[in-house]
Amino acid sequence: MKKFMKKGWKPVAVILLLFIIWEVTSKLFEIPGWLLPAPSQILQTGVEGWASYQHHIFSTVQLTIIGFIIGCSVGILIAISLHLVPQLREALYPLIIISQNIPIIVLAPLLVIWFGFGMLPKIIVITLVCFFPIAVSALDGFRQTDHDLKHYMQMAGANKKQIFWKLEWPNALPYVFAGLKISATYSVMGAVISEWLGANKGIGVYMTLASSSFRTDRVFVSIFLVMVLSLLFFAIIILLEKSLIKWKPKGEGN
Amino acid sequence: MGNLAVKDITKSYGDHNILHGVNFTVNDGEFVSILGPSGSGKSTLFHLIGGIRLPDSGEIFLEDKQINGQKGSISYTPQSPSLMPWRTVLKNVLLGGEIVGKHDEKRALALIERAGLQGYENAYPHELSGGMKQRVAFVRSLLSPQPLICLDEPFSALDEFTRLEMQKWLMSIWQENKRSILFVTHNIDEAIFLSDRVIVLSQKPATVKREFTIPFERPRHESILLTEEFLDWKKAIYRELSEDV
Numbered sequence: 001m002k003k004f005m006k007k008g009w010k011p012v013a014v015i016l017l018l019f020i021i022w023e024v025t026s027k028l029f030e031i032p033g034w035l036l037p038a039p040s041q042i043l044q045t046g047v048e049g050w051a052s053y054q055h056h057i058f059s060t061v062q063l064t065i066i067g068f069i070i071g072c073s074v075g076i077l078i079a080i081s082l083h084l085v086p087q088l089r090e091a092l093y094p095l096i097i098i099s100q101n102i103p104i105i106v107l108a109p110l111l112v113i114w115f116g117f118g119m120l121p122k123i124i125v126i127t128l129v130c131f132f133p134i135a136v137s138a139l140d141g142f143r144q145t146d147h148d149l150k151h152y153m154q155m156a157g158a159n160k161k162q163i164f165w166k167l168e169w170p171n172a173l174p175y176v177f178a179g180l181k182i183s184a185t186y187s188v189m190g191a192v193i194s195e196w197l198g199a200n201k202g203i204g205v206y207m208t209l210a211s212s213s214f215r216t217d218r219v220f221v222s223i224f225l226v227m228v229l230s231l232l233f234f235a236i237i238i239l240l241e242k243s244l245i246k247w248k249p250k251g252e253g254n
Numbered sequence: 255m256g257n258l259a260v261k262d263i264t265k266s267y268g269d270h271n272i273l274h275g276v277n278f279t280v281n282d283g284e285f286v287s288i289l290g291p292s293g294s295g296k297s298t299l300f301h302l303i304g305g306i307r308l309p310d311s312g313e314i315f316l317e318d319k320q321i322n323g324q325k326g327s328i329s330y331t332p333q334s335p336s337l338m339p340w341r342t343v344l345k346n347v348l349l350g351g352e353i354v355g356k357h358d359e360k361r362a363l364a365l366i367e368r369a370g371l372q373g374y375e376n377a378y379p380h381e382l383s384g385g386m387k388q389r390v391a392f393v394r395s396l397l398s399p400q401p402l403i404c405l406d407e408p409f410s411a412l413d414e415f416t417r418l419e420m421q422k423w424l425m426s427i428w429q430e431n432k433r434s435i436l437f438v439t440h441n442i443d444e445a446i447f448l449s450d451r452v453i454v455l456s457q458k459p460a461t462v463k464r465e466f467t468i469p470f471e472r473p474r475h476e477s478i479l480l481t482e483e484f485l486d487w488k489k490a491i492y493r494e495l496s497e498d499v
Contacts, residue, residue: 148332155304156398157326158353166349170340247340247378 037217045217046224053218057225059201060191064229067123067194068187071130072180078131079138079172084164089139100132104193112197122194129190130183137179141172174248177241184233188226203229257282258303258402258436263312265298266459272298274459276312280402283432287445289491290455296438299460300404303436304330316402326354329398333406335387337379343390344375350398358397365393368427385416392424396431404436409444421448422476429473442495446470446487447479454494464494 019039025031026038033041078096082089104125111121145168153163195204203222210218258280265273272295280286290296301307303314305325314321321327329350337346347362366375369389379387388408395403409417425448428435439445445452452466468487470478478484 146336148334148336149338151301151304151306152330152332152336153353154306154325155300155328155330156350156353156400162353166352167338170338173340245340247380 034214034216037220042217042220042224046221049218049221053203053206053221053225056201056203056206057229059199060188060195060203061229063119063122063194063202064126064187064191064233066119067126067191068130068184068233070123071127071187071190072134072183074127075131075134075179075183076138076176079135079142082135083139083142083168084160096132096135099128102128104128104190108193108197117198121197122191122199125194125197126187126190129186133182133186134176134179137175138172141175142168144175145171174241174245177237177245180237180241181234184237185230188230188233192226257317258434259315260299260303261313261315263299263302263309263314265295265302265307265309271459273302273309274461276455276460276462278453278462278465280434280436283434284450285428285435285437285448286451286453287437287439287449288453288455289439289442289445289495290460291457291495292440294455294457295460296455297406300330300406300438303404304328327400328402328404329395329400330404331391331395331406331408333408333410335379335384335391335408337387337390337394339379342376342378343371343382346379346390347394347397350394350400354399356399362393362397365396366390368430369393369423384412385420388412388420389423392427396427396433402434402436404438406438407440408437410439410441417444418476424448425472425474442488442491443479446484446491447474447476452491454491466491 023039026036031038037045078092082092107128108121108125111124115121115124149167150163153167158166191202192204192207195202196208199205203225207219207222210216210222260276260278263273263276264271276299278286278288288296288299298307302309303321305321305323305327308323316327338349341349343366344359344362347366348357348359351357363375366372369392371386371389371393374382374386379390382390392405392408395405409420412420421444437445437448446468449468452468454463454466455461456463466487470484
């Protein structure tokens, strides 16, 4: 906590400063609330409206967690199978990169047409944005295995399974976490986008309702909610990483 | 137990002839060094004995069984200590046995203590010095079930003082355990000081130029490093090595 106080004050100060400038200018130029509400107004809406949107948060968090877990599992499974079967990697790697060039906004309505308004199309959207960072960084981690260590394992008579679980997997773990951090923040965005398509609950729904009724203050509330959720997920992943990877020299990667 | 015979091994990569008719043996409980100019195919030799490469021709026998291309028959320590950074000292040391399904924590702890590493059982490799890492790697070799230990220039990255300490330590441990050791180095002093026999390799393509049997009695004391006799051996080996160049 002390460390956070020491390091954390700079970004906090910058954010506070930005809010102050925003507040002052919107008061000074009398900008109408439907165009750009002042931070104080957004805060007020956020506090007063808690009862009206808190069920949306719960729904989005649930969707994000389910989507994130499925997306990450898919990513890790893809990385493992592409790593263990080199022919598969040659055949599928370009496809995986192409999958990231599909504009989600265009694909999402199609998914609704194909799979209806249930969970499935939403999970597919989140999986599509989540699996890629993990798959790519895990694959990298598997390939960055130390040659000397691999020779040692081979000469000691280790089979492919032992080499994977005792050497390549633990070696890739920090890389996997790098991917998880990116995916964790993407997954919240993915969940919100998937809720735009058609859902009866969720921050995405709240956001579309707010913007179509020109309640810009509510739009900003939902934007801040997305930010807070992303940061929260990010922090959880970092905590997980710290508890799982204790062998890194201190000061490296912090 | 632990006798190795390398017979007429030839290996090339593409047009590069690396090893050409290499012959030598390591007897049971013997300490043999291979000395050669850098790039003379010493690492290739280990890859062949370790079974991760196949020789173009020739045979390798361990305990009278042919082990061409058979992994898991020797205990190998690469040039860098090659400890797994995510394993503690104790877990690293147990790795060799773990691969073949054996687990002897008691002996591991005893050997860690003998290596002067007590208190570091649960430390991670990044917390150790270079010399300590090498000791851990060697304890791992001793705990591995294979009869022959192959060490690939284990002390090349250490400074002169640590190196002498490590050489003395290695000899004392070896004398207690009497495992066969095949030791690759490009340091003449180190080879003479440690070995029962020194095998000199030629430049590429490598063949065995000569074998020297080092007669110093064991246990050896570092004072022999400065004797006339030691210097004579050094001269003889040096001459053999420099004829190539």
